Amino acid sequence: MFTYVLRRLVQSIIVLLVVMLITFTLPYFEPNGILGPAYIVLGTHATPQTIHLWGLQNGMDHSYPVRFWNYIDQVFFHFNLGHSYKQNLSVWNIISLYVPRTIWLALSSLILTVLIAIPLGIYQASRRNSSFDYIATGTAFVLYGIPAFLLGILMLQFFSFGVVHLPASPPGGVAPWAMFTNPAGFILPVLTLTLLSIAFLSRFMRSAVLEVLVQDYIRTARAKGCSRRQVLFSHSFRNALGPIIIILGLYLPALLGGAVVIESVFNYSGLGIQIITAATTLDIPTVLGITLLVSVLTLAGNLIADIMLGVVNPRIRIQGRGQ
């Protein structure tokens, strides 16, 4: 188990370094090149001489590999992701202000999704081809074809401007605990994100359980006299858990991407609104910082999923093949 975790960890770090190489190289392509920040920092004092001097002070004259090493050093050991072009804050400050808000949104919908989608998938698999199964599959198919922003708009139409008058937007500001002090405003965003995820996840759960249900050990268990329910929840559930954990790990980027769109629809200031504002105002360090953070979260999610997979399924940690 230990070597398995270690190998996956090393793999993730290598991938992270490649991602950092990408986020490090991209600023070379911005309109003012890597000296872009100098124009912002110096403002009206930006002359060719002062810009050159700023470049020297910040090590811009070093070679590409040396600069990359400095970048890694700054990011890893000093949490220095640069300074925002538009807000008078460091990128790290912006991230630490808004990341809890996005995490609460994503996490609460993820928990709801797991609580609903897994039983739903198991039930659909056990009542395969029943009318309930068809309705649930059909609904999932429709939800799957609707882009996140459109589902948000429809939710607003029905539950905010329609019959029910739920708040159309969560409270503004930067309070990280807003979800708990003022939950009414969060019903619609969380519900929208959850619906999208359920449509995605319940299909996988259904097919994973179906795949397990035809195995020999299920028949054996039934033959030994286990009840249908016992087989469904103790035998098939644990064996179907593997694929679901992988899917959850892979789903993380989509969840974060969905959160960006949902934040934008419901006007909830989190990382999503920040990165979109930064992108429209060409605040490149903020965009790169948030992208790097989200990539780290994704990598961590995949790593945790793989390790949990090893815990659930002994075959993987003994054989030592994660993917």
Place this chain on the structure above:
Amino acid sequence: MIDNHESPAGAHDVVLSDSQLADEIVPLWRQRVNIFLHNKFAIASVLFLLATVFFCYAGPLLYHSNQTDQATALNVAFNAPPSSHHLLGTDSSGFDELGRIMYGGEYSLSLGMLAGLITIVVGTIYGMISGFLGGIVDTIMMRLLDAFLSIPLLFLLITLIAIFQRSTVFLIVIIGVTGWFGNARIIRGDALLIKKLEYSQAAVAMGASKWHVIRRHVFPNSMSNIVTVATFSVADAILFLSTLGFLGLGIPAPQIDWGTMMQNGAVQQPNGFWWEIYPTALLFVLVIVAITYVGEALRDAFEVRLLER
């Protein structure tokens, strides 16, 4: 060439005439076309997509309105509900909604198709090379792909747009260049499988070059997957373009696409101006569902197990 025609032993004692034989041997591609044609929903989807393309590209020639001319839009009531004059009302700039849907559709559809084309070309080349060469090249190329895949796609798109500025051409390139990762994985799996099959091995044993094996064996035999994946790629490209449009990062101002139109409509949503959003949204969702359905039908048609039912 065709060996899927198996005559059951003893069933035909009568010698078949030539014409009867010709009836029975159906070329493989014809069988696939038949499977596709049997799928009524798939035919309906194709017809619907053709109708939509006709509506968007030929529509403006037949339906004259102020969909592109800002000057003529100035004399029109803004946010006017549907009337005989403006069949689907006008938007918040006074443009005719119906004409706008056609005009926006031209951009959404052509950008989606071009970006989808890029994803499939790049994905196929990358996947073929990686899967066919194998070994250390494959490992490096796949780890690189892991790195690309661990940057969530939407964030990668936003980052590239922020750095390179947005223009119509650049949006095509950017969506194409970031959309091929998944395709490359699928095509690589195909290439890995096909190069191990007997006919590829035989070709190698007879001294065929790598390029020859890729061109004559691996590529034609993964064509089914390539076509299917291409269909889904176009749907994905249209979806991503619309999401970017909705986030305000889509096609720049004088031009418009369906995503940006829905964004503009969403702003008017609290006022109850339904005609500015739902007609566009309905057409958009139907197009996406139709393309996805055609993709699924193509996958069925290429599925070997469904042949010779």
